[in-house]
Amino acid sequence: MATASSTAACTLKIGSDTIGLVQNMSISMSRDTIDITAVDAAKDAGKAFLAAGQYDPGEISFDLIYDGEDTQHKLLLDKWEDAATDGVQAFSFVVASNGNAATATFTANGYVTSFEVTAAIDDAVKASVTIKLTGTHSANPTTD
Numbered sequence: 001m002a003t004a005s006s007t008a009a010c011t012l013k014i015g016s017d018t019i020g021l022v023q024n025m026s027i028s029m030s031r032d033t034i035d036i037t038a039v040d041a042a043k044d045a046g047k048a049f050l051a052a053g054q055y056d057p058g059e060i061s062f063d064l065i066y067d068g069e070d071t072q073h074k075l076l077l078d079k080w081e082d083a084a085t086d087g088v089q090a091f092s093f094v095v096a097s098n099g100n101a102a103t104a105t106f107t108a109n110g111y112v113t114s115f116e117v118t119a120a121i122d123d124a125v126k127a128s129v130t131i132k133l134t135g136t137h138s139a140n141p142t143t144d
Contacts (some may be wrong), residue, residue: 005068011094014079019072023126027093027106029058029137032062057108057133060093066117066127074102076129091131108137 032052040047067073079089088109091112095104114130 025062031055
């Protein structure tokens with residue numbers, strides 16, 4: 001049985017390079033459904049659905065403290081600029097709870113679709129990055 005964790009550590013990689021200074025990350029995936037409710041179903045019955053065969057592998061979104069001299073930050077920006085010509089990149093997203101070994105690993109190919117840099121008074125320069133995943137992905141949760 002899985003347990004809730006009070007702390008989590010996440011690592012994001014592009015190829016084999018770890019992206020540093022990341023503050024938070026999320027991965028979202030979705031699957032469409034097909035409404036198979038019959039027109040003659042009872043009025044007080046719930047609708048019936050099937051999961052669609054194809055799915056949207058989703059996006060990885062994250063914020064980082066931006067360092068324009070950091071090799072991996074430059075690589076992310078380069079991948080955004082050259083997404084149409086460079087093709088897909090391999091990404092991995094590893095989550096570990098309470099300092100333990102990895103509890104889930106997601107790997108997929110994707111494109112950097114958004115790279116937004118912000119600066120504010122009395123704050124670090126930050127960037128928000130979105131990677132659109134494409135094709136088949138792998139999700140490998142570890143169970144307790």
